[in-house]
Amino acid sequence: MRGEAFLQSLNDGRNVWLEGIQVPNVPAHAAFKGTLETIRQLFNMLDDPAVRDSVGYKVESTGKYAHSSFLVPYTREQLAQRSSSFDRWSQETHGMMSRLSDYARSLVTGWYAARDELSQLDPHFKDKITRYYEQARDNDLFLTTAIIDPQIDRSKNLDDKRIAERFLHVVRETSEGIVVRGAKMIATGAPYTHDFIISSFLKFEAANRSHAHVLIVPANSPGLHIVCRESFASTSELNHPLSANYDEMDAVLFFDDVLIPWERVLLFGDAQKVLTLRDNKTANALAFHQNIVRYVAKLEFVTGVAFAITESIGAQGFLHVQEKLGELLTQIDVIKALVLASEAQAKPDKSGVLVPELSFIHTARNIGTKFYPRAIEILQQVGGGGFVQAPSGIEDFYGPLADLMHNYFEGASVSAEKKVQLLKLAWDLIGSPLGSRHELYERFYAGDPVRGYANHFLSFDKERLTAPVWNLLKKVSKDGKTLV
Ligand SMILES: Cc1cc2nc3c(=O)[nH]c(=O)nc-3n(C[C@H](O)[C@H](O)[C@H](O)COP(=O)(O)OP(=O)(O)OC[C@H]3O[C@@H](n4cnc5c(N)ncnc54)[C@H](O)[C@@H]3O)c2cc1C
Known part of the structure; x- marks a missing residue:
C-alpha cells in the first residue's frame, strides 16, 4: 500500500x-506519528478501488493510479x-x-503543462520538468514549497552583505551541479516531504545572479538541515482531537553547502527568467485553486463546531448569536462562489x-486572510467561557467524580460527556498552540496579505472601471453654465 511505502521511504538519512x-x-517520533x-490513510485511498476515483485518475502511459493533482x-x-x-x-x-502535497504537486503539474511556453526560458527546462513530473506522479512523491527568505531585516535587500550571505545563494558551480548555501524561512510538512520546491519572492535585479534560481531539492540531500518548530502534536486524541492528528510541522531549512544536481536545477542565474517562471499563470492558477477548495x-468545519457549541449550550435562539452564525454561512458561500466562478470562467x-x-x-x-480569524472570533463570542470550563481530561468522567461530572456538565441538548468532548474540540481550534498556528497560517500562507491586496490592485485593468467614470464627466462650456 502507498501509505506504508510512504512511511518507510522517510528513513532515508534526512x-x-x-x-x-x-x-x-521520523515516522516513529511522537511529534509526527499522528500526522503521518x-x-x-489518505495515500492508501489511491489503492482502494471503492474510493480511488474520488482522489485519483488512471495514468494512460502506466495504467496505474496517480493523485489528481497530477492531472493536466x-x-x-x-x-x-x-x-x-x-x-x-x-x-x-x-x-x-x-x-x-497536492498544492506543490499542482505547481509542478502546472510547469509541466506549460512546458512548451516555458522552454523559452531554458533549453533544458522542458526535459527536466517532464522527467521530474513523471517521477513525482509515478512514485507518489510528497512535495512542499519553501519560498520565503529568512526574516532577518526586512528593511534591507541583497545589497546588504549580511542579507546576501544568509539568503539562499549559489557558492559554486561544478560539473555535477550547483552548490547552495543559506536558509529558507518556512516549509510546512518539511520533515516528511520527499522534495522541496525552492524559489524566492525576492525582487531580483540582474546583478543578483547567484540568488536567482528555481530548484527541486531532495529532503535527504547531504548538508540540508530541517529545523522544526516546537511540536504541537498531542498523544491524547480524546482531549485534543485535532492536535493529535493534524499537526503539519513547519520547519526552517539550513543549506550548508548542498549540491543540487543539474537535473534538479530548473533555472539558475537569470533573475528575469526566474520572475517569469514565478508569474506563470497556468502553474499558479492550478496550485492556488487547491488552496481555495x-x-x-475548513470554514465549513469551524461553522459546524460553532453550530454544535450553540446547540449544546442552548444559545441558538439569541438574535445576535444567529446573526454571527449567519455570518459564518456567508463566509462559506463567498469562498464557494469564488471557487465555482474560477472554474466556470476557466480558459485554455x-x-x-x-x-x-x-x-x-x-x-x-x-x-x-480575514475570514478565518473572524470565524475564530465568532466561535469565542458564541461559546463564552465554556471552553475553559471544560475539565482537564475526559478521564474525569471515569473517576470518583463521575456522577457529579455527568450532573454539572450536562448540556442543553447533549450529554455532559459529549458536551465536554465538543468543548475540547473547539478549544483545539481557538486556544491550543495548534489553533494559534492555524490562525497565523490563514493570515499568511498566501503571502503578506497587505501586499496581496495591493498586488490585486496593481495588476488590475483599471481603465475598465475608470473609463465610464471619466466618460460620465461631461465637458463644460466656457461660461461654466452648460454641458457640451
Ligand atoms: C504557519 C505558516 C506556514 C507557512 N508555510 C510556508 C510554506 O510551506 N512554504 C513557504 O514558502 N512559506 C510558508 N509560510 C511563509 C509565508 O509565505 C510568509 O509568512 C508570508 O509570505 C509573509 O512573509 P513573512 O512571514 O516573511 O512576513 P514579512 O514579509 O517579514 O512581513 C512582516 C510585516 O512587515 C510588513 N512588510 C514586510 N516587508 C514589507 C514590504 N516590502 N512592503 C510592505 N510591508 C512589508 C508586512 O506587511 C508584515 O506586516 C508559512 C507561514 C506560516 C505563518
Whole structure:
C-alpha cells in the first residue's frame, strides 16, 4: 500500500532536528506519528478501488493510479476531477491539513503543462520538468514549497552583505551541479516531504545572479538541515482531537553547502527568467485553486463546531448569536462562489490547458486572510467561557467524580460527556498552540496579505472601471453654465 511505502521511504538519512536532537526515525517520533498516520490513510485511498476515483485518475502511459493533482486539465471534466480530489482530502481532514502535497504537486503539474511556453526560458527546462513530473506522479512523491527568505531585516535587500550571505545563494558551480548555501524561512510538512520546491519572492535585479534560481531539492540531500518548530502534536486524541492528528510541522531549512544536481536545477542565474517562471499563470492558477477548495472545508468545519457549541449550550435562539452564525454561512458561500466562478470562467492557455480564472482565486485567498480569524472570533463570542470550563481530561468522567461530572456538565441538548468532548474540540481550534498556528497560517500562507491586496490592485485593468467614470464627466462650456 502507498501509505506504508510512504512511511518507510522517510528513513532515508534526512537531517531532521527537533529540540536540539537529530530525529533518528521520523515516522516513529511522537511529534509526527499522528500526522503521518493521517497521511498514510489518505495515500492508501489511491489503492482502494471503492474510493480511488474520488482522489485519483488512471495514468494512460502506466495504467496505474496517480493523485489528481497530477492531472493536466484540458476539459471541464478534468478540472472538476482535480477540484473534487482536493475537496475529498480536505473534507477527510476538515481543511486542517493544507500541505498534503497536492498544492506543490499542482505547481509542478502546472510547469509541466506549460512546458512548451516555458522552454523559452531554458533549453533544458522542458526535459527536466517532464522527467521530474513523471517521477513525482509515478512514485507518489510528497512535495512542499519553501519560498520565503529568512526574516532577518526586512528593511534591507541583497545589497546588504549580511542579507546576501544568509539568503539562499549559489557558492559554486561544478560539473555535477550547483552548490547552495543559506536558509529558507518556512516549509510546512518539511520533515516528511520527499522534495522541496525552492524559489524566492525576492525582487531580483540582474546583478543578483547567484540568488536567482528555481530548484527541486531532495529532503535527504547531504548538508540540508530541517529545523522544526516546537511540536504541537498531542498523544491524547480524546482531549485534543485535532492536535493529535493534524499537526503539519513547519520547519526552517539550513543549506550548508548542498549540491543540487543539474537535473534538479530548473533555472539558475537569470533573475528575469526566474520572475517569469514565478508569474506563470497556468502553474499558479492550478496550485492556488487547491488552496481555495481546501479553505471551504475548513470554514465549513469551524461553522459546524460553532453550530454544535450553540446547540449544546442552548444559545441558538439569541438574535445576535444567529446573526454571527449567519455570518459564518456567508463566509462559506463567498469562498464557494469564488471557487465555482474560477472554474466556470476557466480558459485554455496557449497549450490548451484549462486554467481556472486567477482573479477570483486571488480574491478568495486575500479575503480568506480575514475570514478565518473572524470565524475564530465568532466561535469565542458564541461559546463564552465554556471552553475553559471544560475539565482537564475526559478521564474525569471515569473517576470518583463521575456522577457529579455527568450532573454539572450536562448540556442543553447533549450529554455532559459529549458536551465536554465538543468543548475540547473547539478549544483545539481557538486556544491550543495548534489553533494559534492555524490562525497565523490563514493570515499568511498566501503571502503578506497587505501586499496581496495591493498586488490585486496593481495588476488590475483599471481603465475598465475608470473609463465610464471619466466618460460620465461631461465637458463644460466656457461660461461654466452648460454641458457640451
Ligand atoms: C504557519 C505558516 C506556514 C507557512 N508555510 C510556508 C510554506 O510551506 N512554504 C513557504 O514558502 N512559506 C510558508 N509560510 C511563509 C509565508 O509565505 C510568509 O509568512 C508570508 O509570505 C509573509 O512573509 P513573512 O512571514 O516573511 O512576513 P514579512 O514579509 O517579514 O512581513 C512582516 C510585516 O512587515 C510588513 N512588510 C514586510 N516587508 C514589507 C514590504 N516590502 N512592503 C510592505 N510591508 C512589508 C508586512 O506587511 C508584515 O506586516 C508559512 C507561514 C506560516 C505563518
